[in-house]
Structures are given as structure tokens and as C-alpha cells.
Amino acid sequence: MHSDTPARSPDESGVLKTFEEYLLASFSLDEKRVATYYDEPFMFVSAANTVTVATRAEVEAFLKPGFKALQQSGYAKTEFPNLRSQSLGKGLAIISGMGIRYKTDGTQLASFGITYVWRHVPDGWKLAVMTVHDPNKILPLQ
Secondary structure, X not given: OOEXXXXXXXXXXXXXXXXXXHHHHHHOOOHHHHHOOEEEEEEEEOOXXXXXXXXXXXXXXXXXXXXXXXXXXXXXXXXXXXXXEEEOOOOEEEEEEEXXXXXXXXXXXXXXXXXXXXXXXXXXXXXXXXXXXXXXXXXXXO
């Protein structure tokens, strides 16, 4: 993960540490491992649709087809060259940036804009909402 954001509040640095762990887990394309980072319920929003899942099992079922497609495409990793974050108050934070997916041979697979809303719950930071959008529409967070 790369970031152009200056020093952060304690809430933001905690959520960014969790985001980095989540990102590393996502490279595995293991829906069970990645699902541990999702809040219950979790909402995915794109221009095409909105999906809400209530349980860990539903999150895993939601992730599985996308992970399978990535695996078949030769996916290796995702980088975030310009990631921005901001605390929205105690226990709530937002992260927005452009993601670039790469294949195992180093070629670019796709780029996308993404905005996450993270919520702090008793067992740590959890991803509550994920919005995929135009890669040129990153939120101008402070």
C-alpha cells in the first residue's frame, strides 16, 4: 500500500494497519481468510448493483466467485498508489483510492476506484461498506 496522506489520528492509523492486513489476506484469494475482515452486516455498492450480506458465510459466498475469476485471470496483487484516509469520528473511518490489479507476470489487469467505510467493533476494525467506482473519482480526504 502506498499513501500520500500526512500524519493521521490514532483511529486512522489503526484502521490503516487493519487495511494493510486485509490487503495482504486478499492476495491469497481465500474467501474464508478475507471474510474475517468484514463487518456483519456488510454492504457492497457499485453502479451495477448493491449487495448486502448479513453473516460470515454470506460474505464468503459473495467473495468466492470474484476470487475464482481473479485466480483464472492470473491475479497476483493489488496496489494502491494514492490512498487517502480520514477519521469520521470515534470508531468510524473512510479510505478512498485507486487500486491497480496486477497479474503474476507483472502486467496490469485492471484499475478501479474504491472507497471503504470501516467501523470499529469490540474485536477490531471491520469493513462495513465497499464502493467500487470510477478510478478518477477518489474522495479528496484530508
